[in-house]
Amino acid sequence: MADDDREQSEGAVSRRAFLKGGAAATGALSATLMPGVAEAQLPLAKDADPRLTTVDLRVNGVAYRKEVPNSRTLVEFIREDLKLTGTKVGCDRAMCGACTVILNGRNVYACSMLAVEVSGGDVTTIEGLGTTDALHPIQQAFIEKSGFQCGFCTSGQIMSTKALLDKMPRPTEDDARLLMSGNLCRCSAYKRILESVMTASRLLQA
Ligand code: FES
Ligand code: FES
Structure with a gap:
């Protein structure tokens, strides 16, 4: 099966397909802008590298401005440029x-968005929730209910829980199962993750 066919048959938008789409979109935009536009009128400075773009993002309440490659994903920006490695x-x-991080109030897959695409946005990562001395109630709930095993998926599970409870403070277990279904756990700790979500809901109501 060809790669493109495999990407479609998986029924998901792979990062590769996503970036291909981004490149196609960029090409289409260039085709729209270029005819009849003199070089001197183009917005890029003469010596600017067209492969780089300045990105403005507010992350955990701090404003950042960085020049990054156009292909830099949001998760690369967070982990490599900002050194916030809690996001896996x-x-x-x-x-x-x-x-998973929260972008403008919604939980999103940071591996599948370009930093330039979300410039101007407001991002919360796991580092923005609590501190070692003062855990967020959702973090407390995951500890109380042991909602993890190896812990690799946990920051993403917690960020999706935060997005869920911000919108739906008292979910049923079925609501929580459905709305957390985009976060997989290779250790299959789902029962305890669900208990953690429900406990977090109670703690946030207290
Ligand atoms: S690393 Fe982004 S969805 Fe798996
Ligand atoms: S706790 Fe190991 S992947 Fe979820």
Whole structure:
């Protein structure tokens, strides 16, 4: 099976397909802008590297401005440029949820978005929830209910729990199962993760 066919048959948007789409979109944009536009009118400075773009992002309440390669994903920006390594990379293909962060109030897969695409946005990572001395109630709940085994998926599970409870403070177990279904756990700790989500809901109501 050809790679493109395999990507479609998996029923998911792989990062590769996503980036291919981004490249196609960039090409289409260039084709729209270029005819009749004199070189001197182009917005890039003469010596600017067209492969780089300045990105503005607010992360955990701090404003950052960085020039990054156009192909830099949001998770690379967070982990490599900002050194916030609590956000993990599992599949790197928009399938596991390990890279989940909250962008403008929604939980998203940070491996499948380009930093330039979300410039101007507001991001919360696991480092923005609590501190070692003052854990967030969701973090407390995951500890209380042992909602993890190896811990690799845990930051993503907690960020999705935060997005869920911000929108639906009192979910049923079925709601929680459905709304957490984008976060996989290779240790299969789902029962305890669900208990953690429900406990976090109670702690946040207290
Ligand atoms: S690493 Fe992003 S969804 Fe798996
Ligand atoms: S606790 Fe190991 S992957 Fe979820």
